[in-house]
Amino acid sequence: MSIVAIPLIGAGLAFLAVSALGLFRLPDLYTRGHAVAKSETLGLLLIFGGLFFHPALTPDAAVRLLFVLAFAMIANPTAVHALLRAARRSGQRPWHAKEGDV
Amino acid sequence: MTGGYPSEVVRVVCTVLSPFIAVFGLYVIAHGHYGPGGGFAGGVIVAVGAILPRMTLAEDLAYRAIPSITGPLAGGIGMLLFILCGVAPMLAGGAFLDYEALAIAGMEAARARYLGILAVEIAVGLAVFGALVLIYDVLAGRTD
Numbered sequence: 472m473s474i475v476a477i478p479l480i481g482a483g484l485a486f487l488a489v490s491a492l493g494l495f496r497l498p499d500l501y502t503r504g505h506a507v508a509k510s511e512t513l514g515l516l517l518i519f520g521g522l523f524f525h526p527a528l529t530p531d532a533a534v535r536l537l538f539v540l541a542f543a544m545i546a547n548p549t550a551v552h553a554l555l556r557a558a559r560r561s562g563q564r565p566w567h568a569k570e571g572d573v
Numbered sequence: 574m575t576g577g578y579p580s581e582v583v584r585v586v587c588t589v590l591s592p593f594i595a596v597f598g599l600y601v602i603a604h605g606h607y608g609p610g611g612g613f614a615g616g617v618i619v620a621v622g623a624i625l626p627r628m629t630l631a632e633d634l635a636y637r638a639i640p641s642i643t644g645p646l647a648g649g650i651g652m653l654l655f656i657l658c659g660v661a662p663m664l665a666g667g668a669f670l671d672y673e674a675l676a677i678a679g680m681e682a683a684r685a686r687y688l689g690i691l692a693v694e695i696a697v698g699l700a701v702f703g704a705l706v707l708i709y710d711v712l713a714g715r716t717d
Contacts, residue, residue, distance in 0.1 A: 542593070549586040556580050 476524040483517030486510045499566040500558050508551035515543050578629040587629040595622025602698040606687065612694040616651075616701025623702070624709050632715070641710045641717060648703025654696035658689060 493506025519540040523533060578584050598618030605611030623643070626635040659670045667674020672689030673682040710716050 542590070545586055545590065549582060553578075553580060553583045556583075 472524050472526045476521040479517050479521030479524070481521075483514045483519075483521060486514030486517060490514060500563055501555060501565050504551045504555045508548045512544055512547050515540065515547070577631040584629050587625045591622045591625040593622075594625065595619050598622060598698075598702075602694055603691070605694045606690040612697025613701055615694075616698035617705060619698065620702045620705035620709075623706050627709060627713065636715065639706070641715050644703050644705075644707030644710050646703065647699050648707055651696050651699025651701070651703055655693060655700060658693045658696055662689075 487510070490506050490510040493510065494503050497503045497506055519536055522528065522536060528536075578587075595618075598615045598621070600615075601610035601618055602612055602615030605615060623639045626638060629635075662671045662674040663669055665674045665676065670689070670693065672685045675685055675689075677685055707716075
């Protein structure tokens with residue numbers, strides 16, 4: 472059981488760490504949103520995938536986990552989409568873009 | 574507030590998710606007397622389920638699903654229920670919200686408290702739901 476769970480959770484943590492690093496180090500709003508929306512969702516997916524193999528997991532907790540995972544996978548990219556769309560429409564320019572580019 | 578949100582992704586996702594958010598809020602309310610949660614948190618989550626369509630869908634559509642009378646109605650009923658739950662033990666000779674004093678036949682004191690707390694949680698949840706929907710409607714200028 473834990474031979475599957477631990478690598479999955481470790482990989483998920485690595486993706487979340489990369490996501491946090493990207494949030495701090497990437498240059499502008501769009502690239503940061505890119506880091507958060509994708510790798511954070513994948514990290515969550517991997518961590519929950521690992522938790523499903525955890526020996527202490529009861530069936531009703533598994534159903535709850537499944538719901539949380541489905542909600543996070545839908546809501547997280549949508550929230551970032553709405554945020555970046557609003558930024559684009561309010562005139563925020565991407566990194567290195569010149570006046571007439573966008 | 575200006576009608577439908579321009580992004581189709583946001584519109585569809587909010588439409589699909591808002592009933593689930595509302596059901597989760599009901600779960601939090603019903604869960605409140607023996608776990609994390611309760612009337613306040615659950616009421617807020619149910620209200621989000623009602624406010625999300627108002628922010629993202631076309632205005633007439635959202636207000637047809639949950640009309641603006643819902644806010645004052647739910648808030649008033651919730652407040653009334655809370656006061657009734659609180660005052661009923663006082664009429665039976667106990668303190669405010671002291672359900673044990675009700676002495677319902679064939680029901681032990683712990684059970685009466687359990688059900689009483691559940692009833693108060695539901696009342697608080699209704700009041701919070703109504704208040705938040707009313708606040709949103711006042712801010713959006715749709716109190717008709």
